[in-house]
Amino acid sequence: MAKYNLTHLQELESEAIFVIREVFAQFEKPGILFSGGKDSIVVTHLARKAFWPSKIPFPLVHIDTGHNFPETIQFRDDLANEIGAELVTPLVQDSIDKGRVREETGKDASRNWLQITTLLDAIEEHQFDALMGGARRDEEKARAKERFFSHRDDFGQWDPKNQRPELWNIFNGKKHYGEHFRVFPISNWTEMDVWQYILLEGIKIPSLYIAHEREVIWRNNSWLPNSEFLNLREGEEVVNKKVRFRTLGDITITGGIESDADTLEKIVVEVAAARQTERGNRADDKRSETAMEDRKKEGYF
Amino acid sequence: MENSYLDMELLRFTTAGSVDDGKSTLIGRLLHDSKSIFEDQLDHVEASSKKRGLEHTDLALLTDGLKDEREQGITIDVAYRYFATPKRKFIIADTPGHIQYTRNMVTGASTANLALILIDARKGLVEQTYRHSFIASLLQIPHIIVCVNKMDLVDYSEEAFEKIKADYEDFAAKLDVKDIRFIPISALNGDNVVNRSDKTDWYEGPTLLYTLETIHIGSDFNHIDCRFPVQTVIRPKTDEYHDYRGYAGRVSGGVFKKGDDIMVLPSGFTSRVKSIETMDGEVEEAFAPMSVTVTLEDEIDISRGDMLVRPNNQPQATQDLDVMLCWFNQEGPQIRKKYTVLHSSNEVKVMIKQIHYRLDINTLHRQENYQNLGMNDILKVTIRSTKPLLVDAYRKNRLTGSLILIDDSTNETVAAGMITG
Numbered sequence: 001m002a003k004y005n006l007t008h009l010q011e012l013e014s015e016a017i018f019v020i021r022e023v024f025a026q027f028e029k030p031g032i033l034f035s036g037g038k039d040s041i042v043v044t045h046l047a048r049k050a051f052w053p054s055k056i057p058f059p060l061v062h063i064d065t066g067h068n069f070p071e072t073i074q075f076r077d078d079l080a081n082e083i084g085a086e087l088v089t090p091l092v093q094d095s096i097d098k099g100r101v102r103e104e105t106g107k108d109a110s111r112n113w114l115q116i117t118t119l120l121d122a123i124e125e126h127q128f129d130a131l132m133g134g135a136r137r138d139e140e141k142a143r144a145k146e147r148f149f150s151h152r153d154d155f156g157q158w159d160p161k162n163q164r165p166e167l168w169n170i171f172n173g174k175k176h177y178g179e180h181f182r183v184f185p186i187s188n189w190t191e192m193d194v195w196q197y198i199l200l201e202g203i204k205i206p207s208l209y210i211a212h213e214r215e216v217i218w219r220n221n222s223w224l225p226n227s228e229f230l231n232l233r234e235g236e237e238v239v240n241k242k243v244r245f246r247t248l249g250d251i252t253i254t255g256g257i258e259s260d261a262d263t264l265e266k267i268v269v270e271v272a273a274a275r276q277t278e279r280g281n282r283a284d285d286k287r288s289e290t291a292m293e294d295r296k297k298e299g300y301f
Numbered sequence: 302m303e304n305s306y307l308d309m310e311l312l313r314f315t316t317a318g319s320v321d322d323g324k325s326t327l328i329g330r331l332l333h334d335s336k337s338i339f340e341d342q343l344d345h346v347e348a349s350s351k352k353r354g355l356e357h358t359d360l361a362l363l364t365d366g367l368k369d370e371r372e373q374g375i376t377i378d379v380a381y382r383y384f385a386t387p388k389r390k391f392i393i394a395d396t397p398g399h400i401q402y403t404r405n406m407v408t409g410a411s412t413a414n415l416a417l418i419l420i421d422a423r424k425g426l427v428e429q430t431y432r433h434s435f436i437a438s439l440l441q442i443p444h445i446i447v448c449v450n451k452m453d454l455v456d457y458s459e460e461a462f463e464k465i466k467a468d469y470e471d472f473a474a475k476l477d478v479k480d481i482r483f484i485p486i487s488a489l490n491g492d493n494v495v496n497r498s499d500k501t502d503w504y505e506g507p508t509l510l511y512t513l514e515t516i517h518i519g520s521d522f523n524h525i526d527c528r529f530p531v532q533t534v535i536r537p538k539t540d541e542y543h544d545y546r547g548y549a550g551r552v553s554g555g556v557f558k559k560g561d562d563i564m565v566l567p568s569g570f571t572s573r574v575k576s577i578e579t580m581d582g583e584v585e586e587a588f589a590p591m592s593v594t595v596t597l598e599d600e601i602d603i604s605r606g607d608m609l610v611r612p613n614n615q616p617q618a619t620q621d622l623d624v625m626l627c628w629f630n631q632e633g634p635q636i637r638k639k640y641t642v643l644h645s646s647n648e649v650k651v652m653i654k655q656i657h658y659r660l661d662i663n664t665l666h667r668q669e670n671y672q673n674l675g676m677n678d679i680l681k682v683t684i685r686s687t688k689p690l691l692v693d694a695y696r697k698n699r700l701t702g703s704l705i706l707i708d709d710s711t712n713e714t715v716a717a718g719m720i721t722g
Contacts, residue, residue: 004556004588008311008390017592018551021532025605025646052535052580053545057579129655145378163378164714165404165629167411168589168703169551170643174712188392192384196306268306295487 009197016043016185017050018169018175019148023183024050024057025131026173027130030183033301034060036072037248038205040076041079043185045203048083051271054226059086061131063119065111066093067229067250075206088120110253116299123180130173130181133301138190142293148187154178156299163276182301191246195271199264209267211244211259222255246271307665310410311390312518314415316440317398317406317433320421322710323450327488328382328395331510334495337384379409388514403662403677406433407627410440410621411703414518418447422485424456426468426567433599438476439679439719440626443521445481446512447659452501453487459503473711475665477696480516484509501649522589527557527563528616529587530645530701535594547578547594548603549668549681553645553700555611556588557595564612565603566691571597571612607692615699618689625660625695626680630708632715633674634682640715642686644704649686651706681721695719 023030034040047056055056060080080087083252092111095101096120137144147163149171174229215226217236229252261270316324384391396411418436420430437445455461462485484493485501492498495510535547575596577587604695634653636709642651656665660679695702706716
């Protein structure tokens with residue numbers, strides 16, 4: 001008798017494709033929250049697979065803080081062009097100019113919180129009723145409690161204690177006017193799964209993930225990339241190092257690690273041996289013990 | 302490079318338990334010994350434990366992620382944890398064990414291949430043991446592993462282990478689970494968890510991890526009765542694919558092959574499978590839980606909610622369903638109130654016609670005199686739908702035999718149901 005077994009990556013892929021197709025079937029105006037990071041790249045790849053030979057029926061929505069790695073923006077534009085996807089890029093700078101938010105000041109200022117307002121305004125303006133993201137449950141303790149279909153109220157807020165139970169493969173996307181959903185098709189993937197899948201599928205990723213020479217400074221236990229937004233503090237100096245980034249956020253808050261992993265195969269080996277979580281170098285998570293939960297309740301990704 | 306990672310299977314298991322039965326310790330050990338806990342996570346947990354004035358590092362803080370959970374020291378929700386060994390990847394649905402969280406246990410159990418049940422070797426079977434086992438049986442989890450824990454506190458006594466095993470086997474005669482195994486362990490000391498214990502010479506079975514890695518899960522899905530619920534229709538309308546019409550969905554049961562005769566329900570039209578496609582190319586056959594796109598030889602009007610089956614093996618098409626419901630909401634069920642049901646890729650209005658009994662989840666007794674139905678109650682009901690649903694008994698197929706009930710005013714999922722007939 002034939003063996004009817006899937007490998008775990010095939011099963012995760014199949015689950016994600018099922019979820020993405022449910023989003024298309026249950027919602028009027030869905031989109032993909034695209035950060036240029038590997039997880040949203042994988043979600044975009046899965047969306048292509050879900051609807052092939054049609055083009056992906058979702059726009060890529062990138063909340064642009066202005067504090068980008070130049071490589072990320074180039075990658076985003078190339079990808080959208082290649083797969084024929086519409087690109088929606090709300091600017092945090094616009095929210096600041098309109099007086100919707102105020103730029104943070106002080107020594108660890110970032111535009112991380114400000115994105116929330118820009119994102120929620122964009123949802124209203126474009127009438128998005130479901131946005132898919134690449135968040136995974138293994139990333140962070142608050143994200144471990146996320147549903148695949150995660151309800152947001154009229155204010156874009158997440159109520160973690162009052163979430164709808166999710167059973168089998170039945171997803172309840174019912175909502176009132178003004179409410180929306182965040183959907184996480186790769187909830188059950190780990191960092192290792194994502195890398196192995198990228199390797200297996202030959203998915204293109206930004207060069208930032210691969211070890212490269214870069215100007216960096218040592219701050220908060222990681223190598224922060226030098227950029228026009230960075231003000232050197234006393235005792236800090238710009239040095240050249242071979243680094244790579246395990247996650248990609250704003251250039252102002254994403255620290256790199258020293259690495260010689262300059263191929264996907266070497267990255268996989270490095271990830272397998274890693275003793276720190278990938279978000280360990282993200283300044284945005286370090287603000288408090290519940291930084292992620294607090295941001296998510298307000299409407300963060 | 303040889304990459305065994307690409308040849309691993311996925312096993313989903315559920316655990317349930319209270320603070321002191323060693324569940325967190327066991328999960329912590331599995332994660333720790335498989336190197337799935339990172340240094341910075343451990344640092345965080347150690348710092349949080351100290352902040353709370355705890356003497357030991359409380360590994361529960363790894364899974365209890367929400368502010369309220371950490372403050373109250375309890376698991377409120379289902380927490381999903383991940384670890385992998387070179388043989389398998391594991392997803393743990395970790396749920397609280399108290400009766401007021403029955404709904405979370407049911408949720409965690411709905412997707413599990415296996416239930417891990419912990420029994421304290423000093424205490425033997427307790428109320429929670431019965432409850433967790435009944436839920437595993439009700440949700441048709443195919444495998445149960447009973448870990449008799451804290452063997453170190455009973456001097457690794459074979460007698461104590463055998464007594465509990467016999468008691469459980471007695472009780473399990475009432476259950477509907479085919480595969481039950483017993484392992485004597487000490488989560489704290491690691492006996493028979495990852496490594497064999499030298500203190501239990503009398504035990505000849507495998508360790509917990511070895512069992513998790515090797516237990517046969519290939520037949521946990523139904524590979525006999527062909528069921529393909531159509532999720533959406535793919536029509537590219539490009540020059541290259543001008544007349545392309547593909548039916549996208551995830552196989553819920555059986556094996557579909559190119560050339561197979563199929564019937565479309567509810568219309569009853571018949572055709573043949575022309576191709577089974579993915580972006581990577583055609584596949585020869587598709588089985589649960591594969592997501593594929595099916596094209597047919599004939600042009601038939603098919604849309605979301607329809608189901609492709611084999612003409613000689615059809616699900617039941619019925620408007621009257623006998624269902625075992627687990628109620629999730631504060632507000633209890635009301636006779637004749639309208640709810641929305643999601644079943645497979647279908648959505649219909651239903652009303653509850655009759656409530657037959659409430660099941661006592663600790664004893665499996667049927668209570669025909671009950672009051673105040675509400676959250677966490679397990680009920681046998683009959684519901685009537687506005688149009689026929691294409692269903693199988695839950696025992697036969699967990700995917701086409703399950704449904705959820707939604708309250709139309711709040712949009713909340715108020716119940717989950719398993720179809721009995």
